[in-house]
Amino acid sequence: MxxxxxxxxxxxxxxxxxxxxxxxxxxxxxxxxxxxxxxxxxxxxxxxxxxxxxxxxxxxxxxxxxxxxxxxxxxxxxxxxxxxxxxxxxxxxxxxxxxxxxxxxxxxxxxxxxxxxxxxxxxxxxxxxxxxxxxxxxxxxxxxxxxxxxxxxxxxxxxxxxxxxxxxxxxxxxxxxxxxxxxLRVDEHSGSESTEAPAQTIPNGRRVSPVLAAFLLVGFFSIALESTAIDWAAFRLTDDFSASTGLAALGYVAVATGMTAGRFTGDLIAARLGGSRLLSMSTIMTGGGLAAATLTPDQTVTLIGYAIAGLGVANLSPILYDAAAQHPGRPGAGLGALTAGLRAAFLTIPLLVGTLAASRLSVGSAIAVVTLPSFIGFLAMTGLISRVRSS
The missing domain is CATH 1.20.1250.20 (MFS general substrate transporter like domains)
Structure with missing residues (x-):
């Protein structure tokens, strides 16, 4: 109640x-x-x-x-x-x-x-x-x-x-x-130790490790896509287009606005079309938006691309968290693997993008070099998780 x-x-x-x-x-x-x-x-x-x-x-x-x-x-x-x-x-x-x-x-x-x-x-x-x-x-x-x-x-x-x-x-x-x-002043205690599923209830023990590895990798790839959009949008505008500080900040605002709109409408879209279609739509918008934001030579198109990318990445994390939470076996195993991938990405992606941007590449090209493999890896890992769960 x-x-x-x-x-x-x-x-x-x-x-x-x-x-x-x-x-x-x-x-x-x-x-x-x-x-x-x-x-x-x-x-x-x-x-x-x-x-x-x-x-x-x-x-x-x-x-x-x-x-x-x-x-x-x-x-x-x-x-x-x-x-x-x-x-x-x-x-x-x-x-x-x-x-x-x-x-x-x-x-x-x-x-x-x-x-x-x-x-x-x-x-x-x-x-x-x-x-x-x-x-x-x-x-x-x-x-x-x-x-x-x-x-x-x-x-x-x-x-x-x-x-x-x-x-x-x-x-x-x-x-x-x-x-x-x-x-809340009093925490809930679910008694997770007593509800942990015994090992023999897992349908196929050989499938657990690959799926957990997939959760770790998909967490890494999802944050690679999200953080390159959020953290480097301002640098893309200042360093590649010589935009003013105030205008460059709008790159971040474009991503954040797209994410906000996507998260407030995601539940409605999932209820009408299903979670799988929402994930597919979100993935397409993420990839297309980031491509427009990082590879086009036009400042306006870049801002529009960041807004579209924000709409896409908005629902990636909620969908992945839900899938990881429903992973069979030891409670929290799926979420543990997913969050490990998230933290690993936060640790390595800024250094990678920064190093590439300091080379002869533009900031946009450096972001694209990181996001393209991440996008392909994200597609592969979500496909693997979906196939294993459905089987």
Missing amino acids: FTASDQRALRAVAVQFFVNGAIFASFIPRLPEIRDRVDISVAEIGLLMSIAGVSGLVGSAVVGPAVSRFGTRLVMLVAGALTALSLPVIGVARAPWVLLVGLIALQTFDVLMDVAMNLQGSWLSARRHTPVMTRLHGLWSLGTVIGGVSASRVAAAGISLSTHLVCAAAILLAALGFASRGL
Whole structure:
């Protein structure tokens, strides 16, 4: 039964999703400006982002014990506050090591906040007649749109990076404090140990390892497609088209807007056409959008391509998470493999794109070199998972 307190908790969790998206969008559109301020190359900032990605693995390792010890509410609030406070560190950085400290803090505490808010969101979604997890992720995307548009406007207005990120952190902290009163104070415990399927119930033990490997790889490829669109759109416009800082930020906004629209409409499309068709449509839009965004010499077409790519990647992660959660055998095995692939991509893709962009390739060509194999690999792995599950 979904009670009034559950409704308040759901609204509070929705605020957490929105704030989390806004935190990232506050600085990513201004990465080219951050790079110039710190006086490093595009390859070096890719290296720093990859090094910071290691801290995401650290956060993944400690989040389970932290939630068990302190509960999701406290973990969410403390991690959310520390994530927001990393923005001023990034904003005042004038040396690479200071920027790295800010990025490491952001990556570490974001993992803790992400897991805690998804746990509460999942528990509340299960109590309702209709699920809300996709719409919660839609609110995260909406937060990225609002944060991205704000970053674009303040950059165009000439507001300094440090002032912008300090003010953004203060606003986000106030939003987190306001929402804290409604969050669930008691966590649910499903007793997963007692519900774990015995090994002999798995239809074919020889198929488990290939499918888990496929989940790991499809997680890697999906984030390769998503992160190259989100993280490098501004660099594509500044470095390849000599766009202003304010205009370059619109590349990120185009992706984020497409993702937001896709996530708020994904449930409706899946209900009418089915999940398989939604996945096929999303994959086609992702590939076509990224091709237009990275290979065309026109700035307007590039922005349109990023918006289409955003529509496509919007539903890839929700569909994959659902498939991994339904994987037979030990509970969490599919999700564990999928998230391992996600973190591996966050660790390696920025360095790879940055290194290629620092060579004779343009930023668009560097992104295309990474996304084309990732797109082919994504198609192969989703096909393998679908065939094995259907058999």
